Structures are given as C-alpha cells and as structure tokens.
Amino acid sequence: xxxxxxLQEAQGVDRLTMLTDDILLSILGRVDHAVAAxxxxxxxxxxxxxxxxxxxxxxxxxxxxxxxxxxxxxKHMGRAMASLTKSTSSLLGNRHSDRTIxxxxxxxxxxxxRSRDIGLLVSDAIDREMVKELHLAIVDEKGPNDCENEDxxxxxxxxxxxxxxxxxxxxxxxxxxxxxARFANPDLHHSLFDxxxxxxxxxxxxxxxxxxxxxxRQLRDAFSKLRKLCIHGIYVEFDxxxxxxxxxxxxxxxxxxxxxxxxxxxxxxxxxxx
Numbered sequence: 209x210x211x212x213x214x215l216q217e218a219q220g221v222d223r224l225t226m227l228t229d230d231i232l233l234s235i236l237g238r239v240d241h242a243v244a245a246x247x248x249x250x251x252x253x254x255x256x257x258x259x260x261x262x263x264x265x266x267x268x269x270x271x272x273x274x275x276x277x278x279x280x281x282x283k284h285m286g287r288a289m290a291s292l293t294k295s296t297s298s299l300l301g302n303r304h305s306d307r308t309i310x311x312x313x314x315x316x317x318x319x320x321x322r323s324r325d326i327g328l329l330v331s332d333a334i335d336r337e338m339v340k341e342l343h344l345a346i347v348d349e350k351g352p353n354d355c356e357n358e359d360x361x362x363x364x365x366x367x368x369x370x371x372x373x374x375x376x377x378x379x380x381x382x383x384x385x386x387x388x389a390r391f392a393n394p395d396l397h398h399s400l401f402d403x404x405x406x407x408x409x410x411x412x413x414x415x416x417x418x419x420x421x422x423x424x425r426q427l428r429d430a431f432s433k434l435r436k437l438c439i440h441g442i443y444v445e446f447d448x449x450x451x452x453x454x455x456x457x458x459x460x461x462x463x464x465x466x467x468x469x470x471x472x473x474x475x476x477x478x479x480x481x482x
Contacts, residue, residue: 262308264299267315268292268347280349282319289322296326300333309338315345318366324373331374342377343409345385346370352388352414352441360390360414383409391417408433414441431458440467 271291277284296314314330316323333339346367350359367389371378384407410431431437437458455464 313343327374343383364389385411409436411438434458436463438465
C-alpha cells in the first residue's frame with residue numbers, strides 16, 4: 209500500500225484524491241456546514257460533496273464572524289442569518305433534486321424576515337419528502353438577566369407565528385430547543401406543547417408560560433414519545449407543580465434535567481431513568 213501511495217504521489221495524485229466519496233463525506237459530516245461548504249472550491253470533485261451529505265447541520269452560530277464578537281450584536285446576528293438563508297437555499301431550494309436528508313439540524317435566530325425565508329425552504333423540503341427528521345433550535349444571545357418581559361413575549365409570538373405559518377415543520381420535528389420566550393397567552397401554548405407527536409427531546413431555557421398553566425391534555429398529546437426533557441432557567445418563585453405535570457405527561461422519559469436560578473445558576477435536580 210505504501211508503494212502505491214508513493215507511486216501515485218510521484219504521478220501528482222495526493223492521498224485525499226485517492227479516498228472514496230463515502231470516506232470524504234464521513235469527514236465532511238464531522239465539521240460544520242460553513243467549513244464543509246468552503247471545501248467545494250478545492251476541486252470539481254469536491255464541489256458537489258457537501259450537497260451529498262445525508263445529515264446536515266445548519267447552525268446560525270457557525271456563520272458569526274471569527275473571532276466571535278463579544279457582545280454579539282443585532283448586526284452580527286442579521287449577517288449570520290443572511291448567510292444561513294443563502295446556504296439553506298442552496299441546499300434545499302432545488303425542487304428537482306432527488307436527494308434525501310435523513311436528519312436536518314437547524315439552528316436560527318428569530319430576527320428580521322430571514323427566519324420566514326428559512327421556514328419556507330424547510331417546510332417545502334419536508335413536503336417534498338426531502339427531509340425526514342428535523343432538529344430545531346431557536347436561540348438568542350441574551351442572558352437571562354438581560355431579557356426584558358416584552359422581549360420574551362415578543363419572541364414567543366414569533367415562535368408561534370413560525371409554527372403557524374409552516375405546520376409541516378411539526379410533522380418531522382423530533383428535537384426542539386427554545387430560549388428566552390414567555391408563552392403567557394394561553395392561545396400560544398400550542399407552540400410549546402402541541403409540537404407534534406414525534407417529539408423526543410425538548411429543551412427550554414429561560415422559558416415559561418407566565419401565570420397560565422397548560423392543560424394536562426395538551427401535555428399528554430405533545431409528550432407521548434418524549435425521552436429527554438431539559439428545563440433550564442426556572443426561578444425560585446416558579447411553581448414546581450407545573451414541572452411535575454410535565455413529567456406525568458411523559459411516560460417514556462429517560463432523562464430529566466432541571467436547573468433553577470437564585471442569584472447564580474444552581475443545578476436543582478438531574479435525574480436519569482425517571
């Protein structure tokens with residue numbers, strides 16, 4: 209084998225060129241999409257490889273400038289969302305493509321109109337049966353102490369609008385992560401609790417329902433297949449009865465993780481195999 213490598217190197221063939229597409233795709237699958245996309249300029253062979261990946265990770269934080277600014281401002285988030293939209297369009301926008309994406313991991317900000325553009329692309333890809341499974345993270349760069357009530361209420365409205373506009377997203381949603389949202393209006397509870405019967409992992413960070421508790425039926429319908437539940441950012445004033453209702457509604461849960469906040473974060477309970 210070493211002799212073959214030496215012969216091909218002498219002929220101007222590098223070792224990467226000798227690798228099969230399956231091996232190269234395995235390598236690309238271990239890096240973020242921004243890096244994978246940049247490899248397409250290496251050669252004609254590499255040009256189409258990122259578009260052949262069976263699992264895609266499209267994370268908005270991968271498109272933030274490097275080194276990452278501190279703090280991350282609205283302009284940085286807006287530019288990252290613009291780049292994410294462009295990448296999503298290039299990967300999912302071809303209606304004549306016969307590719308299948310077994311899992312799409314999508315992370316985005318709810319800022320401007322870019323989330324709508326991305327939602328339309330993802331929803332259309334799901335309707336065409338191009339995407340089989342979706343992991344969705346709707347994130348924010350503000351810490352819990354920096355979030356005003358109005359900001360959290362506004363973000364909950366945007367999340368509700370997103371799911372309302374693209375109901376196909378719920379059909380293959382197996383993981384959901386939400387940050388900094390207050391679903392204080394009972395009409396918005398379906399965004400958080402009627403999120404499809406396929407949901408297996410739910411993570412909510414600094415989110416609540418205000419003074420309104422969801423109905424038991426809502427919880428049971430949403431969490432029938434839930435195996436992992438993470439609730440971070442519960443304050444000491446929060447009624448843990450609501451949390452216990454979540455557990456009762458999830459008969460298949462395997463991992464339960466709750467974190468309460470005093471003046472500093474404090475891990476209140478972590479249970480495995482509940």
